[in-house]
Amino acid sequence: xxxxxxxxxxxxxxxxxxxxxxxxxxxxxxxxxxxxxxxxxxxxxxxxxxxxxxxxxxxxxxxxxxxxxxxxxxxxxxxxxxxxxxxxxxxx
Numbered sequence: 001x002x003x004x005x006x007x008x009x010x011x012x013x014x015x016x017x018x019x020x021x022x023x024x025x026x027x028x029x030x031x032x033x034x035x036x037x038x039x040x041x042x043x044x045x046x047x048x049x050x051x052x053x054x055x056x057x058x059x060x061x062x063x064x065x066x067x068x069x070x071x072x073x074x075x076x077x078x079x080x081x082x083x084x085x086x087x088x089x090x091x092x
Contacts, residue, residue: 067075
């Protein structure tokens with residue numbers, strides 16, 4: 001046997017030992033967990049931006065078309081409540 005054959009055999013044994021030490025189940029679970037983490041991180045960053053855009057569109061629509069009838073009624077009811085509170089101070 002030559003020196004290179006012994007070195008190749010040692011490298012071959014070392015590679016086999018390293019391959020045997022790899023826990024493929026643990027590695028697979030780590031990859032899956034990393035994938036779910038990345039999805040959660042992206043959702044945490046993207047979802048608030050999308051919601052902000054949705055609220056901005058809604059406010060722009062309201063500005064362009066004015067408040068809805070339901071909102072107008074709610075504002076009027078609040079004003080009536082305030083006026084009733086102010087009148088109740090004067091009546092004894």
